Amino acid sequence: MDKKIDKIxxxxxxxxxxxxxxxERDRSASYEFYPHHSDAPYHEPxxxxxxxxxxxxxxxxxxxxxxxxxxxxxxxxxxxxxxLFQTSHPAFEGARQFIVTSFEEEFPFAAATAWYEERFGSxxxxxxxxxxxxxxxxxxxDGTAGxxxxxxxxxxxxxxxxxxxxxxxxxxxxxxxIEAVKGGLVIHxxxxxxxxxxxxxxxxxxxxxxxxxxxxVEVKLYDHVSAGTVLGTVDTQEGxxxxxxxxxxxxxxxxxxxxxxxx
Numbered sequence: 001m002d003k004k005i006d007k008i009x010x011x012x013x014x015x016x017x018x019x020x021x022x023x024e025r026d027r028s029a030s031y032e033f034y035p036h037h038s039d040a041p042y043h044e045p046x047x048x049x050x051x052x053x054x055x056x057x058x059x060x061x062x063x064x065x066x067x068x069x070x071x072x073x074x075x076x077x078x079x080x081x082x083x084l085f086q087t088s089h090p091a092f093e094g095a096r097q098f099i100v101t102s103f104e105e106e107f108p109f110a111a112a113t114a115w116y117e118e119r120f121g122s123x124x125x126x127x128x129x130x131x132x133x134x135x136x137x138x139x140x141x142d143g144t145a146g147x148x149x150x151x152x153x154x155x156x157x158x159x160x161x162x163x164x165x166x167x168x169x170x171x172x173x174x175x176x177x178i179e180a181v182k183g184g185l186v187i188h189x190x191x192x193x194x195x196x197x198x199x200x201x202x203x204x205x206x207x208x209x210x211x212x213x214x215x216x217v218e219v220k221l222y223d224h225v226s227a228g229t230v231l232g233t234v235d236t237q238e239g240x241x242x243x244x245x246x247x248x249x250x251x252x253x254x255x256x257x258x259x260x261x262x263x
Contacts, residue, residue, distance in 0.1 A: 081099065085099075148181040148227075148247070148256075149179065149180070149227045149260075150260060150261065151178050151179050151180070151211065151243075152170065152176050152177070152243070154172065154176075155170040156170065156171045157169070157170060157257070158170060158242060159244075161255035164244075165253075166194070168245055168246075169243070170245060171241070172240065173241060174240060174241050175215075175233055175234070175236055175241065176233065176234045177230045177231075177233055178199075178214065178230070178231050178232050178234060179229060179230055179231065180201055180209070180226065180229045180231055182201070182205075182227050183204055183225060183226040183227050184201040184203040184208075184224075184225060185202050185204075185222060185225075186199065186201055186202075186220065186221055186223045187200050187202045187208070187221070188200035188221070189221050190217075192210075194212070195210065195213055195246075196213050197212070197215070197216075198210055198211060198212040198213075199211045199214065199217055199219060199231045199232060201225060207249040208247070209246070209247050209248070210245070210248070211231055211232070211243060211244070211245060212244035212245075213234070213243045214232045214233065214243060215232065215233045215241075216233045217231065218230050218232045245260075247259065247260075
């Protein structure tokens with residue numbers, strides 16, 4: 001009787017172990033099946049991790065696509081502008097003039113630089129440049145707004161504004177220095193098609209001054225200058241000197257004699 005009871009117990013235990021083994025097998029099998037993310041249940045941690053990885057992978061693709069579209073748009077725009085200027089049809093004349101005017105008008109670098117440095121200081125202050133570059137624009141001496149200083153003392157007018165069309169030509173003594181008539185930013189130093197060796201200063205208040213027919217240049221491109229700063233020397237010849245001066249306001253040349261008291 002006892003043997004029969006023991007046999008029954010062993011059978012029950014074996015069945016229980018078998019059921020547990022089957023349950024563990026099914027659980028392991030179902031877990032191994034879920035790594036296919038499309039079939040994974042929403043509550044599985046791998047599912048959320050997979051979704052996060054999917055979002056992370058999508059972002060570079062979007063940025064790459066945006067860059068490609070921008071490059072394509074720029075190339076198409078460049079091509080259209082080229083075709084526009086190669087076509088002589090009168091219907092496109094207005095568009096051509098608009099593009100030409102946009103590129104010919106200079107950006108007001110001097111005014112923008114003055115505004116930036118007055119609020120944030122010089123962006124080049126940490127570089128070992130000259131002290132005049134490190135000095136804030138607001139501290140640089142300048143004349144009263146709307147007034148121009150005399151560039152060279154003891155001059156006579158050799159060519160008037162009506163004769164020249166853009167500026168005047170002044171006669172001076174030998175080796176005279178040319179001084180800036182107003183503070184601003186140097187936007188040109190070097191040869192010029194009309195005024196030989198020339199310096200151009202874009203004023204902080206707007207407008208420009210062009211100094212031409214120079215013998216030497218004492219400033220560099222993008223230097224800050226104030227009224228009275230020496231820009232260079234006059235062109236010396238036959239016992240005397242000469243230089244040209246042109247002033248531009250509101251994108252138009254004006255007669256320097258109207259704003260400067262020349263002897």
